[in-house]
Amino acid sequence: MQVALCLLIGLLILALPASANPTCVQDDTNQTVCVQQAQRVLVLAPHLTEIVDFVGGMSKVVAVDGSSNFPESVNALPKLGNPWMLSAESILARKPDLVLVWQSGISMEVVAQLRKAGVPVFVSEPKKIEQVASTMRRVSKLLGTERASARSVEEWMRQFKALRAEYSGRAIVPVFYQVWSQPLMTLGGQHAVSEVIGLCGGRNIFVDLPNLAAQVSVEGVLKRKPEVLLASGSTRDHQGFLKQWAGWPQLPAVKLGQVYTIPNDILVRNGPRLIEAARLVCDHIEQARH
Template sequence: MKCIRLLAAVCLTWLSGQAVAAVCVQDDTNQTVCVQQAQRVLVLAPHLTEIVDFVGGMSKVIAVDGSSNFPESVNTLPKLGNPWMLGAESILARKPDLVLVWQSGISMEVVAQLRKAGVPVFVSEPKKIEQVASTMRRLSALLGTEQRSASRIDDWLQQFKSLRAEYGGRSIVPVFYQVWSQPLMTLGGQHAVSEVIELCGGRNIFVDLPNLAAQVSVEGVLKRKPEVLLASGSERDHQSFVMQWASWPQMPAVKRNQVYTLPNDILVRNGPRLIQAAKLVCAHIEQARR
């Protein structure tokens, strides 16, 4: 096999006397993943499903995980349930020529079994905006959509740069992002949510936490005096969120009615809709700033 280094490595193998191009990229575990014209792709994480759609590769997807629900067209595809419950045998039965998985959402033992069986597996774990863009580029290379999606990815990144330019120099607003109410959970500085808050001129009050997610106390939140409270959910969830914190009117965010709920999934899924979430977060932070 002969390889030529481009954005991804293009490798040539000879089958029946003809050169057939294979594309190789490194995944987020630094494993090399090579495919030759993938046509049967399994996508086992919602953020990866959204990325595949964004780069124009959905026509090659034969099934997705049970939580993938965007775009709406994925609901016509077979859904394989929770990836943690899938064994290698059930995945291999679909005869995939490429499997896309989330490192935190699947057993790495299953990944090892798939690779041993000769199936290319791309393991994803993006934690920052640039890493999401890198995932987009690498998957577009594997899916053969690199040329037609490159400008779209560039524009996606440029929108974040524009938000940073617009809001980055303004007064800093302390923000608390709530993942769950019981137990009370938040996200630390390693998560893209912190980066989104920061580029809007805010500051995640728990940016110092080393873990992606962590349990915190009400007292800890009150002590850090957030001026904006954020969560994700429905209108009903929003009402519960407001009521949850109404018992602490001394908190600046509650006192000034700066309690907001973002649409489900767009902020916590590290995929293309992260830019929609960022624009909403910036607007809410700016409202609190005013």
């Protein structure tokens, strides 16, 4: 009787579903992040919110940062404000089983506290187009949507390759990208914006700057003679951008009327809409050639 009971218990144990192995990826700080079927995800950066939506994981998101505004449906979720102002305690209060953050947009001390509390934290810092695609793949793996979204990620990369092939061999156009007017700020060669300009057959005039972003002078811009001026902003911002540079009619871009703004967010957020921005940048650079 006892032997039979032991056998029965053994069979029942074998019949129970085995605990699934955790899903693990490396984040952009080379930390291993493991999850076990994440269902309560906090996303604390706009580019990551857009990536989660792109790979089909929004149903698992319980809250986002205050700047996330795309897709429109994200505005129905609780917004936690500026990630720099969040404490580990306020994040833990949401009982997340996965937190997605931007390395440049949050205190790494808070990240360390979350990890110490046992919460998986994926830290993102994509600087190139392929790194954005890699982020998409790794995030989709953590969310369990990797197989369903793989073709979308491949197609996204294919569109960039098509743009690069289309504009390959055309005349190089010097381009200045303005981040801010006072002080005058631009982006260096390590930023994805510089890569986008390059695949369109343009050349970021400050591609030699080692930092992602840097302050420059008007004299420095004049010396490098850009034929296109670019910035991100609204229609109102565009008018201010035009007015700012109108005082320098000797600048080739001003003389040629090649001063453009790209709609807010799509170029400076390293997420899925970067391809939309790339097409606009290519169109503007192509106009300058003619």
